[in-house]
Each structure stands twice: as C-alpha cells, then as structure tokens.
Amino acid sequence: MIHLPKEAYTSAEWFDREQQTLFANQWQFLGFSEDLAKPGCYMTHQVGPYNLFVVKGRDHRLRAFHNICRHRGTQLLRATGKAEKTITCPYHDWTYSLNGELIGVPRQAEEFPNLDREKFCLFKASIETWLGMIWVHPDPNATPLPQWLQGVDHTIGPHRPEELVEYADGATDHVINANWKIVAENYIDGYHLAHLHSQTLTMYDHDRQQTGFVGPHFWFYEPLTDDYAANLKKQAPAPVIDHFTEAMPIGAYVPLLFPNLGITATESTWTIFHIIPMAADKTRVVTRTKLKPASDWEYSKQVMRSVSAFTGKKPKYADGDAEDPMASGDVMAEDIYVCEAQQRGMASPLYQIGALAAVQEASVAGFQKRVEEAMRAEVKPPAAWEV
C-alpha cells in the first residue's frame, strides 16, 4: 500500500504542515559533544518552526534554549560560534547569562526599577546526549530521549562512536533538489543497492540484507561479501573497528532514526547522514565520519592499500564524461542523481508508483506510514508545555 500522495513531496503547503506537526514534536540531532568543547561554545538548529540553541555553561553543562530574545522575540544567535561570558541580543542589547538568566537591560534602573528578571529568562528546551551525539527537542519536558529511542540499541551496530575520532576531511555538505523524504526513502531502500551502486558498494552482500522497524525507527544490516571479508585488512578504506560482537557481527548497520538521522556504521567507519528539510523540493544533507583512532602514518598506509586493492574497479557508466555523477564512482553522487531524478519525475501528470514497489520497497512504505502517523499525532503547543 502506498501511503503518501505526490503532494507530500511537491507541495509547499504540505511541507509547512509537516514542519508544524511532525518536526515540531521531534528530538533532533544537533552535533557531537566535542563540537561544544569550551564554555560559551554554542550551536543553533531549526526544529520545525522552532530555532533552538545549545550552549556550554561556565560549569561545563550543556543547556538548550529557544533562540529568541524575551524583549521583542528577535533571534539571538547565528549558526555556530563562541559567545564570551554572556549572550546579547543584537537589537536592544538585552543580555543573558550562559544559564539563560536575564542579567542586563539597558536603562532598566531608571525606567523599570522593580523589573522581575525571572519572568524574562530564555525559554528552555530539552537536551540529551547519547553516544557522543547532542539531541534537542523544543518542549522543555519532552519524552526522554532513551524512551523515544527504545530498542534501537540492538539494531544500530556495536560501535562506540565516543571512542572514535572525527575524520574532518570526510565531512560532506550537499544541497539536493529533492524533498527530504525522497532522500530518506533512498537511504532506507535496500533494493537499489545492487543496481544503482553495482560498482560502488561491492563490499557488502546485498542478497543477505536484513531490515525492519523498531517503533518508528528503521534498521538495516548486511554482512560483508566473502571476498571482501577474506581480504579485509588489505581492502578496508580505514583501520578496521574492533567493536564487533557475536550478537552484532561485522558488517554494515544502516539505521534511520525517525525521521531524518541516518547512521552508516561499517567495518571501518561510523557516519551520520543528517537529512535537513529546507523546502518542499530542497534538502540539505550533512555527513560526518568517525574512524578508529590511528596515527597519520597508519591511516595513510590503510588508504594506500585500499586504493591499490580497488584499482581496476569501474563506475557504473565508465564511458560517461568526468562531470557525469553516474560515472563518478561515488555512492553519494549516484544517490543525489537519482533523488533529483525522482523529484523531476513527479512533475509529470503520468507519475505513479508501480504495484511491485509495495513488495520491493516495503521499507519505504513502512516509513511513509510512520510519517503519516506522526503528522496526525497530537502536538502540544507551547501553552501546554509544563515549564
């Protein structure tokens, strides 16, 4: 059964409704703990209609707030940065401590000698840290994150990302001309792996993939191919991670934590795939990769080995010119190409999903069902939050 109509991917009205319902009531990934290493470091993130920020206090605690001044509601902070000891609104210089308390109002002493500052603290939001990832939720008393993610621990791989280190050169940031759900559906679709990526994802045994849902969250596992497993030390693109167990053996774990955080946890890499909706037909995807700590020498030795092991493999359309994403030999470029092609296909009045999709892409139907349910779920407006 197909759950979402074409408008879900093309209409601005649908996009806005999704932001006000599904995303307004959601835990969202913000960044890694190490992004906010020092007091004053902050990061902002849009969660549905709410702009939130997390800042590290002078006591080294992380706190989350709504990014609006209590005077005229002006947005306080931009993107990412380091506040000094306080947060000051650019408009009228109202100043807050890193704990969110109002500490300075220009000309207050003359005009408002009895101002009750307690009433003008920043609005709090919820924050939790899990596996070295910082998460935020607009509601200051949101369902705790562990409850929201109940059961996923057994499906996302045995990796301990807090013990891995970020490979800064491995980060990517793309704007894709497609709806965020097309990107998410492509991410969880196991059918295309052996086809679109027939020459680029040759390390994994796609015929032995296993998938399912835990609550709203999707999980996916596939083992290494026998050939790759036998030559792992030589062929792995980075030093092999040694976190695997009998219960969670080596392979690729590729969950999508509902609705928009993918994780790709493999034999040698741990990557977040953050799908950020921008407009009905525009999505930003940020990836960040962590690797097993290794010396530069050990690392480059591994890359050289892996490159020489893979030399001779050809991209899907090897005859294409250098600009052709399908000739790039790059998994991400291949996926972006088909996501945008899928969005373009939707412009045709003849666009439809074939009957076989319900079977071949059952995970996509499962995701759509969960999106539809989340849009129908009750969303507590701020007036109903227990502050």
Ligand SMILES: [Fe+2]
């Ligand atoms: Fe793909």
